[in-house]
Structure formats: structure tokens, C-alpha cells
Amino acid sequence: MATLLTGSSTSSILTRPYSARAGIGELGILMMNMGGPRTQDDVAQFLSNIFLDRDIIKLPMQKTLGQFIARRRVEKVKRQYMQIGGGSPIEKWTRIQGEGMVNALDRQSPETGPHKYYVGFRYTEPSIRSAIEEMLRDNIDHVIAFTQYQQYSGSTTGSNFNELYRAQKQLDPGSKLRWSFIDRWGTHPKLISAFADRVEAQVQRLEDDVRQETPILFSAHSLPLNVVDRGDPYVAEVGGTVAYVVDELRRRGITNPYRLTWQSAVGPLRWLAPQTEDAIKSYGANGYRSLVMVPIAFTSDHIETLYELDIEYGETAQKAGISQYLRAEALNDHPPFIDALATIVKEHIDADFPTSAQLLLPDPGEESKQTTLTRQWIASQARPLK
Numbered sequence: 001m002a003t004l005l006t007g008s009s010t011s012s013i014l015t016r017p018y019s020a021r022a023g024i025g026e027l028g029i030l031m032m033n034m035g036g037p038r039t040q041d042d043v044a045q046f047l048s049n050i051f052l053d054r055d056i057i058k059l060p061m062q063k064t065l066g067q068f069i070a071r072r073r074v075e076k077v078k079r080q081y082m083q084i085g086g087g088s089p090i091e092k093w094t095r096i097q098g099e100g101m102v103n104a105l106d107r108q109s110p111e112t113g114p115h116k117y118y119v120g121f122r123y124t125e126p127s128i129r130s131a132i133e134e135m136l137r138d139n140i141d142h143v144i145a146f147t148q149y150q151q152y153s154g155s156t157t158g159s160n161f162n163e164l165y166r167a168q169k170q171l172d173p174g175s176k177l178r179w180s181f182i183d184r185w186g187t188h189p190k191l192i193s194a195f196a197d198r199v200e201a202q203v204q205r206l207e208d209d210v211r212q213e214t215p216i217l218f219s220a221h222s223l224p225l226n227v228v229d230r231g232d233p234y235v236a237e238v239g240g241t242v243a244y245v246v247d248e249l250r251r252r253g254i255t256n257p258y259r260l261t262w263q264s265a266v267g268p269l270r271w272l273a274p275q276t277e278d279a280i281k282s283y284g285a286n287g288y289r290s291l292v293m294v295p296i297a298f299t300s301d302h303i304e305t306l307y308e309l310d311i312e313y314g315e316t317a318q319k320a321g322i323s324q325y326l327r328a329e330a331l332n333d334h335p336p337f338i339d340a341l342a343t344i345v346k347e348h349i350d351a352d353f354p355t356s357a358q359l360l361l362p363d364p365g366e367e368s369k370q371t372t373l374t375r376q377w378i379a380s381q382a383r384p385l386k
């Protein structure tokens with residue numbers, strides 16, 4: 001008997017019965033995000049994919065104007081990616097996170113394993129489509145669509161789920177894949193604690209005489225005001241993350257003043273204020289000589305942290321007289337963050353795949369036809385509570 005509990009055959013003995021019992025079969029965890037150009041050659045396609053997506057930006061004559069705006073940005077954005085190593089590290093980090101997450105799940109929850117992760121990006125390869133094809137080839141039965149945007153916005157997770165709806169309908173017409181969704185997790189205690197670690201590390205680096213007064217500037221990707229006006233929950237959800245991180249910092253004895261500002265507005269629309277860059281200038285003008293910057297709406301490094309926060313706003317800070325400009329590291333491969341990802345998935349499995357379809361716009365009258373279809377599809381996948 002003892003041999004049954006050791007050796008390589010044990011894992012299949014332990015995993016199969018659980019899957020059969022729970023009726024799940026093989027599990028896949030789909031890490032969904034924006035994506036980014038791997039190389040300079042991918043920048044043009046990446047930008048045109050963004051500007052053709054009506055979930056992120058609605059333009060009159062979308063195809064023509066979208067291509068036009070994308071083309072106009074190519075050279076500038078290429079130069080920015082050149083300065084951070086030639087391309088976006090988002091795929092590298094997503095794979096490190098996915099790998100760490102499934103290893104932790106295999107350790108913590110062998111009865112639901114082996115766990116497999118897939119990467120599905122909205123605007124670049126590996127795309128949502130190629131991930132679905134890969135999962136069908138691998139004979140996956142149940143997919144957890146796990147957005148890597150911790151706060152929900154129709155322009156990010158909503159856009160990903162709309163693309164997911166279209167892709168699965170086309171590639172899996174017989175609905176072999178069963179789906180459940182993790183659509184937001186911006187206040188999960190383990191995420192909050194991982195963010196607090198990153199902030200605390202920078203606060204410790206501050207000079208003694210300014211350690212307690214230095215402002216902590218939480219910076220999130222901005223949204224156009226017309227998206228906010230539609231009732232997009234992103235602003236409130238980012239505010240929620242900030243409030244919880246600040247509470248956790250207080251528990252650790254860090255009581256610095258803080259503020260939430262918005263970065264990366266593009267084009268002529270009106271966007272959220274205050275803009276991160278303006279806030280940096282005004283702190284400088286008001287005599288502050290140190291700042292701690294915290295990217296709060298991203299889980300890994302890419303152009304918005306490595307170029308915009310570090311290089312572009314770093315220069316702004318220097319010109320404004322801020323000599324100690326520190327940035328909290330992105331969560332990247334921080335072990336407590338990897339543990340947070342695994343815990344979020346494990347809680348989802350343990351709670352029998354709860355899925356909320358209340359994830360789009362609060363006013364159904366404002367919802368696009370596509371969004372309504374996606375919402376109905378998500379609702380159809382929800383399992384009844386046992």
C-alpha cells in the first residue's frame with residue numbers, strides 16, 4: 001500500500017479522481033492581458049490593433065482614422081521601446097508569473113492539478129485565438145479566464161472578454177471548452193500586501209530627514225472622461241486598491257501623505273486628472289525634493305513603467321528639482337505576488353468557479369451589442385451554487 005502513496009504514479013491517482021468527481025476534467029488557466037510588441041517590427045501592428053478596437057477607443061470611421069492615428073504614432077513609440085531594450089517585456093513577465101503560479105498550485109493543491117497556464121493577449125501574439133487553439137489541442141476541458149488587469153475596465157478586461165467571446169465561438173463551435181472568469185481582484189489581501197512590500201522597500205531608501213514626509217504618488221493608466229462618464233468601474237476600483245494599500249502601509253508604520261494620479265493619456269480627448277506628470281511638476285514647484293512613485297494598475301514592467309515613469313517622468317522630476325525620485329518595483333516575479341496569483345485561482349476553484357456576469361456597464365442602455373452577447377455568454381457558463 002505504501003508504494004501507492006509515493007512515486008510518480010501517485011499524482012495521476014490523486015488528480016484523476018478529483019477531476020472526475022468535480023466534473024472539471026483538465027484545467028487551463030488563461031492569463032489575459034494587453035500584450036506588447038516583442039520587437040521593433042511589431043510596433044506598427046500593435047498600435048493599429050489598439051486603434052481598431054472600439055472597446056478601447058471609439059472613432060468616427062474607425063478603420064481609416066484608427067490606422068491614421070496608429071501610423072502617426074509608430075516612430076515615436078518605436079523610439080520609446082528602443083529605450084527599454086527594443087520591445088515590451090510583458091510576455092516574459094507573464095510567462096514567469098504563469099510558471100510560478102502553476103508550480104505553486106501544483107504544490108498547494110495537487111488534487112486539482114496538474115495546472116497549466118496559457119497566455120492570451122488582446123493586441124499581440126500569443127493572442128487569445130492562439131491560446132484557444134492550443135488549449136483545444138491539449139484537450140483542456142475547463143478554462144479559467146484570469147484577467148491580469150486587477151481593476152476592471154470595459155476598455156481592458158471588457159475588451160479581452162469580448163475578443164474571447166468571438167474567438168471561442170469561431171474556434172470552438174461545439175463548446176468543448178467550459179469557462180469560468182476571474183474578472184477583478186484589485187483588493188485581494190495578498191495583492192495588497194505584495195504592493196505594500198514594493199512601496200515599503202522604497203520608503204526605506206529615503207533619506208532619514210524626509211522619510212516620513214515624502215509623498216507617495218500612486219499612478220494608474222488614465223481613461224478618457226467619456227469612458228468614465230459611461231459608468232466604467234475602473235476609477236473606483238483603482239481607488240479601492242490604493243485605499244487598501246495605504247491601510248496596509250499604516251499597519252507597517254508608514255503614514256506618508258499620498259495621492260492618486262493618472263498617466264499615459266494619448267490623443268486629443270479629455271482624460272482623467274490630475275495627470276501624473278503635472279503632479280510631479282507641482283510637487284517640485286512646492287519645494288518637495290523627494291517622491292515615491294507607485295504603478296498601481298499594472299502587475300509587470302512594460303513601456304508605461306520603464307519608459308514613462310522611469311525615463312520620461314524621471315527627467316520631469318529632475319527638472320523640477322526632485323533629487324530623490326524613487327519608483328516602487330513592479331510586482332513582476334515578487335514571490336508574494338506569485339503566491340497571490342496562485343491563491344486567487346485556488347480560491348476560485350475551491351469556491352466552485354464562481355462567475356459574475358455583472359462586469360460590464362451599469363447602464364444596459366449604454367452597452368454595445370457585442371458586450372451584451374459577451375455578458376450573456378458569461379452568464380450561461382456560471383455554475384449553480386451547490
Ligand SMILES: C=CC1=C(C)c2cc3[nH]c(cc4nc(cc5[nH]c(cc1n2)c(C)c5CCC(=O)O)C(CCC(=O)O)=C4C)c(C)c3C=C
Nearest residue numbers: 035036050056057077088090153155221223297302303304
Ligand atoms: C490598466 C491599464 C490600462 C488601461 C486602463 C488602458 C487604457 C487605454 N490605453 C489606451 C491606449 C494605449 N495604451 C497603450 C499601451 C499600454 N496600455 C496599458 C494598459 C492600459 N491601458 C499597457 C500595460 C500598455 C503597455 C503595453 C506594453 O508595453 O506591453 C498604447 C501603446 C503605447 C502608446 O502608443 O503610447 C496605447 C495607444 C487607451 C486609448 C485607453 C483607454 C480607453
Ligand SMILES: [Fe+2]
Nearest residue numbers: 034221222264
Ligand atoms: Fe493603454
Ligand SMILES: [Fe+2]
Nearest residue numbers: 264265304308
Ligand atoms: Fe504611454
